[in-house]
Amino acid sequence: MPQRLQCPGHWLAFFCLSVAAPAPAPAQSNPPPSAFQQFAGLDQSAITTRTVVAGREVSLAQLLARAGVETADASPAISALTPYLPARRLQPGLALTLREDRQADRLLGLAVEPQPGRIITVIRTPTGWRADEAQPEQHRRLVLARGSIRGVVFEDLRAAGLPDPVARELVRTLAQDVDFQREFSPQDRFSILFERFRTADGRLLRDGRALYAEFHLAGRRLSLWRHETPTGPEWFDAQGRSLRRAFLRTPLDGAEVTSGFGMRSHPVLGFTRMHQGIDFAAPRGTPVFAAADGTVEYVGFAGGYGRTIRLSHAGGTETRYAHLSSTMRGLKPGTRVRQGEVIGKVGSTGLATGPHLHFEISEAGRLVDPAAVQAMPASRLEGQQLEAFQATRRMLDSQLVQLAPMQEVAMAP
Missing domain, CATH: 3.10.450.350 (Nuclear Transport Factor 2; Chain: A,)
Structure with missing residues (x-):
């Protein structure tokens, strides 16, 4: 055996x-x-x-x-x-x-x-x-990554020393509450605490998860702690309120907003008309996420939208993802998807001058500005869950004050 x-x-x-x-x-x-x-x-x-x-x-x-x-x-x-x-x-x-x-x-x-x-x-x-x-026996360490936001948040996190998978998961998670395309100022900065596992003699085995994240964005301070709940890990603020929201504000990583909601001159057709969503420029093949839990209503080509996915969500809300280069295998009408799940990849099908995602949200049949959609109230920890969270938060805070950027400290199991 x-x-x-x-x-x-x-x-x-x-x-x-x-x-x-x-x-x-x-x-x-x-x-x-x-x-x-x-x-x-x-x-x-x-x-x-x-x-x-x-x-x-x-x-x-x-x-x-x-x-x-x-x-x-x-x-x-x-x-x-x-x-x-x-x-x-x-x-x-x-x-x-x-x-x-x-x-x-x-x-x-x-x-x-x-x-x-x-x-x-x-x-x-x-x-x-x-x-x-x-x-090998794994020794858990705590590492601090700290830096400034100068452009694409994912790249700034990587430049500060955050491993790629950790940076990607963090950006995807924070996209529920932070508009990384708009909430910027020259003084913006961040601090991230994450796990690292080493052998007894110091050899790197693997990087773990981000446990604490602090962002200063355009005068707004956002401090969050990761906590395990009965339904899985979530991010909470100091009062135990969940970051989880109904819709992702940015349904892909590392993208740049090239066209907002409103009247504009169409780049292909050449005349002015209403732009009923937001365009995110990104390299061809960039993964596109479901903005919320929902059900697939349509997958296929839709005229000028090109290859398109349409999802229905609770409360009569729908989202549309257009100009895709491909959709995930097995995706068809009736398929259930989870928030943050990859459903397709950025492309330039249909009336498009280059690779980008066109993203729409409709409420009760009326198209609305995705940037202005109000998020549902966050859930909140209570009782023993809140006590356990606060104990973890105090421990991480005590470690944070001891660390310089990319310094490591042993962490209790």
């Missing part, structure tokens, strides 16, 4: 120690598993270790074949490894360490580290091939 182990040190040392003669483990580490003890009687001079590296568009089988491993050895080893690592296509640059008995011309085992600290070994045993997975 596959085993899950704690990995004490460098993965190549772990692999070699497991195969070669026993060696004392460092005092601060657990001893390596005795997975290769059955080979102790072999001529150690005939046992070799080598590393092969995956190129582009290569499978595990192809990589082992190119390394000269016989199919009779490669196939059962791949079968044992597959539950832990997809065998069809390996990440370019992924290193695979092979342990072989050159005298008998056979594979004894292999090891791979697909993510930092996560080590997978596959070994030959008297009863077949066995896979072991070693996971």
Whole structure:
């Protein structure tokens, strides 16, 4: 049966120690598993270790074949490894360490580290091939990113050191309450606290979630804390009021408003007429999100709108997303979508001079300015939920005052 182990040190040392003669483990580490003890009687001079590296568009089988491993050895080893690592296509640059008995011309085992600290070994045993997975102990850290808003918020967050996935999720979340296209001034700035996980010796394993966000936007201060609720994580202000709103004000990341709601000269037709939505310029292929929970009413081409999605929402409200290059597979009338779910991608189909999203909102059949739509009142934490939130908030606030930008501090579990 596959085993899950704690990995004490460098993965190549772990692999070699497991195969070669026993060696004392460092005092601060657990001893390596005795997975290769059955080979102790072999001529150690005939046992070799080598590393092969995956190129582009290569499978595990192809990589082992190119390394000269016989199919009779490669196939059962791949079968044992597959539950832990997809065998069809390996990440370019992924290193695979092979342990072989050159005298008998056979594979004894292999090891791979697909993510930092996560080590997978596959070994030959008297009863077949066995896979072991070693996971390092994770140490949670708290990191501060701080900077100014000079243009596209997503890029400014990245420039301040926030990892891409964290920055993207944060912009998407705050778009429920912040209009990142309008609420700017030269003094705007932000502070973000986020998680980072490292090994005991300091190696980076992964970045976690944003836990606190503060924005100063055109004289408005917005301070928010992440909190786990029975229905999932949400962002709350200091009084425990949720950031969650009925509609996203910006249904895509990193976009620029090029045309607002109102009369304008049409860029293609050349005459003045009412522009009944907002245009967001963005590169072709930029994901477009559902502005609110709803149901798909229409997917397809709609004249000058090009490829279009129309959603219906509670209270007789509808949203329209036009000029798309594509829509998500399986999206059809009747499909339920969640707020923030990707429903399509930016394009320039229909009457469009370049890639952009045309976004409309109608209330009771009347088109309204999306920028002026009033958000529903936020929910509010109460009782034990509020007490737990306030305890978390006080802990994060105490950590915040200790940190300089991109400095790290250990965080309690």
